[in-house]
Amino acid sequence: MTRRGTLGVAVIGTGRMGADHVRRIHQVTSGARVTAVVDIDAERAKAVAATVDGCAAYTDPVAAMAxxxxxxxxxASPGPAHEAALLAAFARDLPVLCEKPLTPDAASALRVMEAxxxxxxRRVQVGFMRRYDAEYRKLKALLETGQLGRPLMLHHRHRNxxxxxxxxxxxxxxxxxAHETDVTRWLLGQEITAVTVLRPRPSANAPDGLQDPQFVVFETDGGAIVDVEMFVNCGFGYQVQAEMVCERGTARIGDGHAMVTHMAARWGGTIAQDFTERFADAYDREIQAWVDATRHGEVTGPSVWDGYAAAAVCEAGVRALTEGSRVEVELVERPTLYG
Structure with missing residues (x-):
C-alpha cells in the first residue's frame, strides 16, 4: 500500500507509561510525531504536551481523535477506560496501539473483538512488548528451528x-x-487451557493481606506445562527470566549477564530496578514496528484475539487463586479475522 507521511499520533493517558511513550515517539521513533495527548487531569496533559512542539492537550479522547x-x-490509559477509547477509534477507523490489558475482562474484550x-x-495492536524483546525473539527463533525438539515445560520468573x-x-x-500469559502463547503457539495457583506463605516484605509471592501453573492444548513464579515485593531488583525445557535440550533467557565485573574482592553485575529499564529496547522496537506497519496501512503484532485470550486466562487465574482449585479456561471459537 502507499506509504503515508509522518504519522500524527494521539496518546491517551499521560501517566508513567503514556508519558514515556510520548518521549519515545518524540525522541526515538522515526516516521511519527505526537500531535495530541489526552488525560482527565488537564494540567498533567498540558505539562506533557508542552514537551513536544505543536502538541495539543485534551481531556476528551473523542475530541482528540477528531x-x-x-x-x-x-x-495508555488505565485498563477500565480502554473499551470506550477503542470503540471511539473504530468509529473514526483509526489504527490503534493499545497497552495491555486490552480490557480488564473477557466480556469487554469480546465486545471489542466483535466491533x-x-x-x-484489524485496527488494533495490543502492547504485549515482550514479543519485541531481543532475548525472547532469539528464544522464539530457536524453538522454530526444531533443534531442541518439542517443548515440554516452560519456567518463568517475574520479580519486582x-x-x-x-x-x-x-x-x-x-x-x-498477564505478560507470561501472552508470551507463553506466543512462544509455544498453543492456547492455555487451565490454570492452578499455589500460595506460598506471604513474604514479610508484602503489605498486609497481599498474597505475594504466587506460583501459577498453566496447562496448554499442546500438552506443555508452564509455571510462573510471581513475586512483586522481592526487594532486590526487577527480573524477568524464562527457561524452555524441550526433548533435546533447554534454553534460558533473562539472566542479565551481559557484563560481569571483578573488583574489590567481588564479582557480579547489576540488576535492573524496573520494567522501563529492562524492556526499554523492546518498547522502542514495538512502537517503531507499529508506526512502520501503520504507515503502510497494515496492522501487525499481537491482536485483539491475543488480548481476549490473555483476559480469559487471567480471569481463570483469579478464580483459581480465590477458590484454591484448578480452573479451566473457556475461549470462544477463534474468528477467521485473527488467523
Missing amino acids: AADVDAVLV ERRLGR VAGPPGFTSDMLISDSV
Missing part, C-alpha cells in the same frame, strides 16, 4: 522490587502474570 492532524491512537470484526479488518500502592492479590495475575 483533530485533523491525528492519524492513529496510542492508548473490530464488524469493521472487517516492590508493588505499587493499592496492588491486590488478584492484580498479581491480571496485571503481572
